[in-house]
Amino acid sequence: MSHRRIRFLAVILAMLVVWGVVLPQLATTRTVRERTQWLEQHQIDPAAMYYTELPLMDRILADE
Amino acid sequence: MSNPYDAPSEASKSDIVEQPRVSTWEQMKTTEDWWAIWCAGLILIVAFVAVWISVPANFFTAIDQGESVSISSPLKSWLAKPGKWTQNPVDAFYVAGDEGNSATMTYRGVLGAFVIIGVLFTVAMTIRKKNAIGFIKAFPVVFLLATVAYVLAGQSVIKAYNLEYALWALLVGLVISNTIGTPHRWRPAIMTEFFIKTGLVLLGAEVLMSRLMALGIPGIGVAWVVTPIVLISTFVFGQKVLKIPSKSLNMVISADMSVCGVSAAIATAASCKAKKEELSLAIGLSLSFTVVMMILLPLAIKAMGLPDDVGGAWLGGTIDATGAVAVAGATLGEEALEVAATVKMIQNILIGVTAFCVAAYWVAYVEKDSDAAKPGIGEIWYRFPKFVLGFIGASILFSILHANLAGGNLMIEAMIGGSTKTLRGWFFCLAFVCIGLETNFKQLLPYFRGGKPMILYVCGQSLNLLLTLIMAYLMFGVLFAESGQ
Incomplete structure (x- = not known):
């Protein structure tokens, strides 16, 4: 197997471990669960790129 | 944006090959800029008509009588991105229903987006007489990679810490291009500029001018007075003091730091034809500092004892990413959250003006030869990136419809929320995957030499923090403190 393919498979394996094992485990911790609930309660999508992607804007603009 | 394989310095005159001039009519039939307008325009027309014809029979009567009406786009269930998941990535596409809740089936919407964009x-x-067959063969792979990026971004821990899909889309592309290499047969579907420009014209419909006065004069003061001052000052600082070799890199960093992060970086990069690596670098800087500011600024506001509205305005005017502004605002309280999110929304709307001014400045002053006279109107029109006109045109048209059409606000919001916002997200995600597929880490290294981009960002953001704090305090704490805004 070529050097490039080995590097590719190593990166894919690392990503599988992080997204398949580490992050799901982290998500079960109390800190992360509380933060997720808090975000949902405030209708916040922290990854929003533009204001139309923020669910809470509907509420804020409706109150105006 | 220009080709990634260009050298970081300006091209020498001997490298420039004179292209035969083509008429505007010919450009309309062939160029990417115009086709971005046609494609996005068609999507916007179909999306608006779909909402228009699906409103209930009593919709306009109910609006006249001031009753509360709720409408949605019939396209909504056919357009989606992978959703949030925590333990099992399959949840991003399908979650079975349980007591009282219906099943979530985003896979249908993902397939819908694939078919619409593909066709x-x-x-x-x-x-346009391009390689359509090659595109049909390669597009499913590129779309699959964009779907993978969305799934990576949708993990609940990742999502909770403001790591936007742009970062993961870049990563997915970079992993392939820097290990096994991007296969040649994928090239026909790697159309970064076309995806970005089409996405930007769609974004234009979300730039609603009627939102500008949401906070009255205080909001304008923080978002529309300070922001251009910071943008211009940072750009001048980068040119005169730091002497950054690439003006487009300087402009993209200045805009994404002062306006609103990734979305402003995309719009400015396309307007000043920045290199793909420059956009990647600016976004990387912005996302890194956003995470830090999202945590530290609320602590600073509490330590300084600032009122919630002043603190919220400071957050909204300085933190780059919209989602991070909301997170930081919410840690201070409901009032700070509302002011922060609204100031950010007003600043978001500045994207249209920024893109237009940057494009005009670039064709009039930056692209001309140093020894040549200022180009005339005809030359400026010829060189002007036409997709910006589509972006501005969509913004003006949908702002007018939103403000003046009976029930227009509800219809435009249903159109954006139910269809165009999702497709715009897919176009940007596809564009970032393509940037990753075309970028070699070695090409990024020259930009890090001397640390100038980071110095530019830190200095510009410091000025931004200072001026925004002064303006927020003046507007919300002194001049309009009694208005309760």
């Missing part, structure tokens, strides 16, 4: 671009490629 639209295949038709566009055919009419």
